[in-house]
Each structure stands twice: as structure tokens, then as C-alpha cells.
Amino acid sequence: MAHSIDVSEEAGIRYLHFGSKWVQGAMRVRRPYALQLQYTQYMIAVLLLREPPWPRKVLLIGLGAASLTKFFHRYLPQSRLTVAEIDPRVVAVARMHFKLPEEDARLRVVIADGAEIVTRDSQHWDAILVDGFDAHARAGMLDKAPFYAAARAALNDKGLMVSNLFGHRKGFSEGFGRIRAAFDDRAIALPQCETGNVIAIANAGEAIALRFEELHLRAEALRRDTGLDLRGLVKRMVLQAAEGDGLLRL
Structure with missing residues (x-):
């Protein structure tokens, strides 16, 4: 039986659930x-x-409450977005309750398995963002070695993959290990979120070697342009890499 899709609201915040306690957006x-x-x-x-x-070309796997889709659509006019969502009910709920924008020249929403798109589509992406979970917070094929290998092959010469790994579950370290294996160790795990999620970033293209001072400057520019303040995250990344040479390498 298909899980229910529930919307709740508390203290001015609207939540999406897939028939369980887990917040999906x-x-x-x-x-x-x-x-x-x-x-x-x-x-x-x-x-x-x-x-x-x-x-310029972004694939978002998993729509949820359309948070990432809305951010890219509003603040990155140069980006062309394809969103893969396996459940058409999620798309309908996102439009009705979470202000998912109408499709236009920059936004395409497809009802499809994101893993199949990565495996079968001949396109090459600048960025693939993976945030797909079922009602029990399981990522399924989106956290398997064949998917990560296909994602690497689907990225272009500047391509990066971002994956949401659920850190409080046994699979976090195993999932990150699969990402590192697929990308020849060119992957980093960001500091753990308050909810236990861990975000992994993997590089399939040109090497990255950035001084943390430059990351601070870019974070400040992002804050000015979008209101999103990642300066605290950059500070945590500096502490996490304290034994390094002052460079983020990927």
C-alpha cells in the first residue's frame, strides 16, 4: 500500500511527511x-x-517540499533545472502547499526514478543533487554503488554531486564509503547537521583547491545575494580541517 502524504503546520512552519514521523520537507x-x-x-x-x-545544468533528485528547487529557480537565473520525482502526488502537494513554481524555460519537473535518469539519460550535468527518501527515511538505489558510478559518468568536466546522507542511521559511513569509491576518493563530508544528516560532495571534474579565506568571501557574497548565511558552516569546515594546509581540496 502506498504511504500517505501529510502536510502539517506549527508556529508558522509547514511540514511535509510521508505517512511517518520523518520530516520530508x-x-x-x-x-x-x-x-x-x-x-x-x-x-x-x-x-x-x-x-x-x-x-548551468542541474539535476535535482527528489522534490519533497521543493525547497532546493525554489532556491535555484529564484536565485540562480543561469541554471536550467530538471527535477526528478518518482511520486506524482508529491508534485501535486508541492504545488498546492509549498509554492512549487510553474514549469518554464528554466524548470522541468519529470515523474521518474532519478536513478534511471542518471543511468539512461545521455545528458551531462554541472551538478546533481540527491535528496530522495521513502517513508522510512531509506534512500534505496540512490545510496548504492551502481548509482554513484552512474552519477559520476553523468557529470561533465566541472561536475559535482551532492548527496544527503542520513547520519543517525547505520548507513552513513557505508554510504560515504561508496561515494568515495565511485569518485576515486574525491569526496568530502560536511560537518553533521543538527538532525543527523550529513551532506557529501563529490567531484567528477576539474580539481578544486580553495583557501578557506576564499570560501568565507564566497559565503559572504551568497549571503548578500540570497540571504542564506553559510559563514558558520565554513567556520565549522575550517575546524574540521584544522590539521590540513588551509586548503579545501576536492
Whole structure:
């Protein structure tokens, strides 16, 4: 039997659930384009790693409450977005309750298995963001070695993959290990979110070697342009890499 899709609201925040206690998305009603959940904010940290006009072609796997879709659509006019969502009911709920934009020249929403798109589509992407879970917070094929290998092959020469791994579950370290194996160890795990989620970023293209001072400057520019403040995350990344040479390498 298919799980239910439930919408709740408390203290001005609207939540999406897939028939369980797990929060699948959230939106502050008065600020619908802001990223409410910390893990979605951390996924946007990928924008600090390459300079605009990157990314031009973006694949988002898993729609949820459309948080990432809305952010890209509103603040990155250079990006062309394809959103893969396996459940058409989620798309309908996102339009009705979470202000999912109408499709246009920059946004395409397809009812499809994201893993199949990555495996079968001949396109090459600048960025693939993976945030797909079922009602029991399981990622299924989106956290398997064949998917990560296919994602690497589907990225172009500046391509980066971002994956939401659920850190409180046994599979976090195993999932990150599969990502590292697929990308020849060119992957980092960001500091763990308050909810236990861990965001992994993997590089299939040109090498990245950024001083943390530059990351701070880029985070400040992102804050000015979008209101999203990732300066605290950058500070945590500096502490996490304290034994290094002052460079983020990927």
C-alpha cells in the first residue's frame, strides 16, 4: 500500500511527511523561498566551490517540499533545472502547499526514478543533487554503488554531486564509503547537521583547491545575494580541517 502524504503546520512552519514521523520537507510560510531545514542549506554549500555562471545544468533528485528547487529557480537565473520525482502526488502537494513554481524555460519537473535518469539519460550535468527518501527515511538505489558510478559518468568536466546522507542511521559511513569509491576518493563530508544528516560532495571534474579565506568571501557574497548565511558552516569546515594546509581540496 502506498504511504500517505501529510502536510502539517506549527508556529508558522509547514511540514511535509510521508505517512511517518520523518520530516520530508519544511517551509516557513512567510518566507517560502528561504531554506528552513539546515541540511538543505548545507546542500547549497556546493555553490561555494565553483564560480558563476556555474552551474548551468542541474539535476535535482527528489522534490519533497521543493525547497532546493525554489532556491535555484529564484536565485540562480543561469541554471536550467530538471527535477526528478518518482511520486506524482508529491508534485501535486508541492504545488498546492509549498509554492512549487510553474514549469518554464528554466524548470522541468519529470515523474521518474532519478536513478534511471542518471543511468539512461545521455545528458551531462554541472551538478546533481540527491535528496530522495521513502517513508522510512531509506534512500534505496540512490545510496548504492551502481548509482554513484552512474552519477559520476553523468557529470561533465566541472561536475559535482551532492548527496544527503542520513547520519543517525547505520548507513552513513557505508554510504560515504561508496561515494568515495565511485569518485576515486574525491569526496568530502560536511560537518553533521543538527538532525543527523550529513551532506557529501563529490567531484567528477576539474580539481578544486580553495583557501578557506576564499570560501568565507564566497559565503559572504551568497549571503548578500540570497540571504542564506553559510559563514558558520565554513567556520565549522575550517575546524574540521584544522590539521590540513588551509586548503579545501576536492
